[in-house]
Amino acid sequence: xxxxxxxxxxxxxxxxxxxxxxxxxxxxxxxxxxxxxxxxxxxxxxxxxxxxxxxxxxxxxxxxxxxxxxxxxxxxxxxxxxxxxxxxxxxxxxxxxxxxxxxxxxxxxxxxxxxxxxxxxxxxxxxxxxxxxxxxxxxxxxxxxxxxxxxxxxxxxxxxxxxxxxxxxxxxxxxxxxxxxxxxxxxxxxxxxxxxxxxxxxxxxxxxxxxxxxxxxxxxxxxxxxxxxxxxxxxxxxxxxxxxxxxxxxxxxxxxxxxxxxxxxxxxxxxxxxxxxxxxxxxxxxxxxxxxxxxxxxxxxxxxxxxxxxxxxxxxxxxxxxxxxxxxxxxxxxxxxxxx
Amino acid sequence: xxxxxxxxxxxxxxxxxxxxxxxxxxxxxxxxxxxxxxxxxxxxxxxxxxxxxxxxxxxxxxxxxxxxxxxxxxxxxxxxxxxxxxxxxxxxxxxxxxxxxxxxxxxxxxxxxxxxxxxxxxxxxxxxxxxxxxxxxxxxxxxxxxxxxxxxxxxxxxxxxxxxxxxxxxxxxxxxxxxxxxxxxxxxxxxxxxxxxxxxxxxxxxxxxxxxxxxxxxxxxxxxxxxxxxxxxxxxxxxxxxxxxxxxxxxxxxxxxxxxxxxxxxxxxxxxxxxxxxxxxxxxxxxxxxxxxxxxxxxxxxxxxxxxxxxxxxxxxxxxxxxx
Numbered sequence: 060x061x062x063x064x065x066x067x068x069x070x071x072x073x074x075x076x077x078x079x080x081x082x083x084x085x086x087x088x089x090x091x092x093x094x095x096x097x098x099x100x101x102x103x104x105x106x107x108x109x110x111x112x113x114x115x116x117x118x119x120x121x122x123x124x125x126x127x128x129x130x131x132x133x134x135x136x137x138x139x140x141x142x143x144x145x146x147x148x149x150x151x152x153x154x155x156x157x158x159x160x161x162x163x164x165x166x167x168x169x170x171x172x173x174x175x176x177x178x179x180x181x182x183x184x185x186x187x188x189x190x191x192x193x194x195x196x197x198x199x200x201x202x203x204x205x206x207x208x209x210x211x212x213x214x215x216x217x218x219x220x221x222x223x224x225x226x227x228x229x230x231x232x233x234x235x236x237x238x239x240x241x242x243x244x245x246x247x248x249x250x251x252x253x254x255x256x257x258x259x260x261x262x263x264x265x266x267x268x269x270x271x272x273x274x275x276x277x278x279x280x281x282x283x284x285x286x287x288x289x290x291x292x293x294x295x296x297x298x299x300x301x302x303x304x305x306x307x308x309x310x311x312x313x314x315x316x317x318x319x320x321x322x323x324x325x326x327x328x329x330x331x332x333x334x335x336x337x338x339x340x341x342x343x344x345x346x347x348x349x350x351x352x353x354x355x356x357x358x359x360x361x362x363x364x365x366x367x368x369x370x371x372x373x374x375x376x377x378x379x380x381x382x383x384x385x386x387x388x389x390x391x392x393x394x395x396x397x398x399x
Numbered sequence: 400x401x402x403x404x405x406x407x408x409x410x411x412x413x414x415x416x417x418x419x420x421x422x423x424x425x426x427x428x429x430x431x432x433x434x435x436x437x438x439x440x441x442x443x444x445x446x447x448x449x450x451x452x453x454x455x456x457x458x459x460x461x462x463x464x465x466x467x468x469x470x471x472x473x474x475x476x477x478x479x480x481x482x483x484x485x486x487x488x489x490x491x492x493x494x495x496x497x498x499x500x501x502x503x504x505x506x507x508x509x510x511x512x513x514x515x516x517x518x519x520x521x522x523x524x525x526x527x528x529x530x531x532x533x534x535x536x537x538x539x540x541x542x543x544x545x546x547x548x549x550x551x552x553x554x555x556x557x558x559x560x561x562x563x564x565x566x567x568x569x570x571x572x573x574x575x576x577x578x579x580x581x582x583x584x585x586x587x588x589x590x591x592x593x594x595x596x597x598x599x600x601x602x603x604x605x606x607x608x609x610x611x612x613x614x615x616x617x618x619x620x621x622x623x624x625x626x627x628x629x630x631x632x633x634x635x636x637x638x639x640x641x642x643x644x645x646x647x648x649x650x651x652x653x654x655x656x657x658x659x660x661x662x663x664x665x666x667x668x669x670x671x672x673x674x675x676x677x678x679x680x681x682x683x684x685x686x687x688x689x690x691x692x693x694x695x696x697x698x699x700x701x702x703x704x705x706x707x708x709x710x711x712x713x714x715x716x717x718x719x720x721x722x723x
Binding site (some may be wrong): 297304306393396 | 488489
């Protein structure tokens with residue numbers, strides 16, 4: 060693996076800069092929106108005196124750059140502010156909401172790569188045939204349909220009309236109460252398995268299925284389309300023909316030599332679609348009442364809860380940088396020509 | 400050295416089915432290759448020489464359809480089912496033009512060699528590694544262990560072509576088809592690779608089918624030469640005779656077009672006109688349009704091959720009167 064020792068350190072430093080920039084922009088943007096957050100903090104029946112106190116407490120009476128300095132100092136001390144809505148530390152809120160989102164996004168990405176890539180490869184191997192045409196059509200549809208629309212349609216069709224899958228929430232509260240299920244890591248799939256709680260596990264799985272599928276539609280279509288076109292391209296490469304002449308069997312050429320050439324770039328692009336998927340996750344969470352970051356961010360936005368909004372934005376930035384680093388490392392590991 | 404024909408191509412016609420139409424890449428080609436000889440197929444790009452090589456080494460692309468027969472040791476290779484064909488793959492091995500794209504960029508040279516050896520001889524990985532090292536030594540690559548561990552982009556063109564020759568020889572072939580193996584290399588490397596192929600041919604008692612557009616290389620490597628033009632073998636004979644005493648007007652023009660180091664000419668001679676469109680090739684002589692001997696009352700019926708001496712054939716109307 061040609062990854063130089065300083066590379067990861069350099070990337071981490073660059074990521075830190077990016078995150079700092081995102082933080083500053085998010086902070087300034089929330090402050091220049093013409094809203095009066097002190098009303099929210101002080102409550103609906105606050106007196107002029109109370110509003111003034113709220114402004115002082117929230118440092119809204121100081122210039123923006125002073126506010127930003129205060130925020131940064133607190134931020135690095137691990138104090139991301141108090142949510143104006145929940146009155147709890149933002150960091151606590153975020154860490155509670157994060158596993159729910161991660162569970163959803165990871166499930167979606169697993170689905171996207173486990174289904175999407177083989178689908179694309181299968182399509183490429185049937186290039187020009189009826190099956191290829193059908194897959195091509197479906198994936199174009201999948202890549203171009205808005206997530207929230209599919210979410211609403213599937214929720215209504217499968218959850219409400221057909222009643223096959225639950226239409227929302229991570230787990231049935233009643234089941235939690237009856238079986239005494241306790242979240243440990245916040246990943247309910249893992250938690251229920253650790254506790255050997257099969258009824259909750261099945262319920263969690265069933266509830267995860269629909270939102271994860273909806274969320275996976277875009278990355279799934281993307282990876283299917285990319286692996287299809289890359290595989291078609293790779294199959295026309297000269298080395299495929301030379302291996303054939305030299306007597307290497309077809310299946311080994313396809314599933315060893317061609318496949319790796321085709322999927323290395325797919326994995327790279329899946330990483331890049333992570334950002335889009337997180338945004339998708341926010342909408343899917345709002346629709347499926349999923350208590351994750353998106354739901355939290357949505358609620359925060361609707362109630363001018365600035366510290367919470369900034370916290371979500373920064374957390375997403377951190378994840379996005381981390382994923383991109385991992386993707387680049389994986390790409391370098393798969394393709395020896397990539398030098399990092 | 401010699402001993403009867405090993406490979407016989409009879410009336411081979413190869414068509415590519417493309418979106419732009421059917422390209423008739425090779426038309427009614429016949430060629431007899433004797434055991435242990437080296438034969439050159441000479442022609443310009445698009446003359447069908449590479450397609451002929453691919454057909455012989457059983458690796459035509461999927462959109463190509465071949466008719467006629469390629470008889471190797473009494474078996475018609477074109478009539479084999481996929482399973483039987485897999486058995487003959489490697490019997491007739493091939494070295495390709497561009498060494499940079501011959502290997503998969505994501506796997507080491509060793510991985511390629513090991514997979515070839517494992518499937519051809521059903522040997523273990525360890526045994527395959529030993530044999531791979533031996534092969535690399537045979538193609539005169541130094542530091543075999545390093546080459547085995549190297550990825551294609553880490554080797555120079557010449558080294559890669561040597562590795563490709565090692566891979567082609569890994570199957571222990573009887574026939575080696577070399578499709579312009581020196582075209583993409585620089586001149587000094589070219590001569591080294593040519594020398595290596597000649598040495599290996601002698602050592603391993605290979606039958607060599609050398610495809611090139613370079614008449615100089617043809618004269619250096621092969622004892623027999625077949626000239627192809629627009630999918631048709633227009634002339635065939637011993638290399639010396641074909642080059643020194645070309646019968647077909649096309650061959651004559653080709654020989655004249657070779658730049659000389661010793662003689663300085665005013666202009667390099669060239670052949671006016673272009674290759675005919677192979678989607679709709681002329682029914683008669685494919686070279687008629689560019690030939691100086693073409694007359695107004697030219698006969699456009701198909702040209703027959705004429706025997707013009709021992710092992711000498713030419714497809715030209717000029718000679719049809721000689722011995723009909």
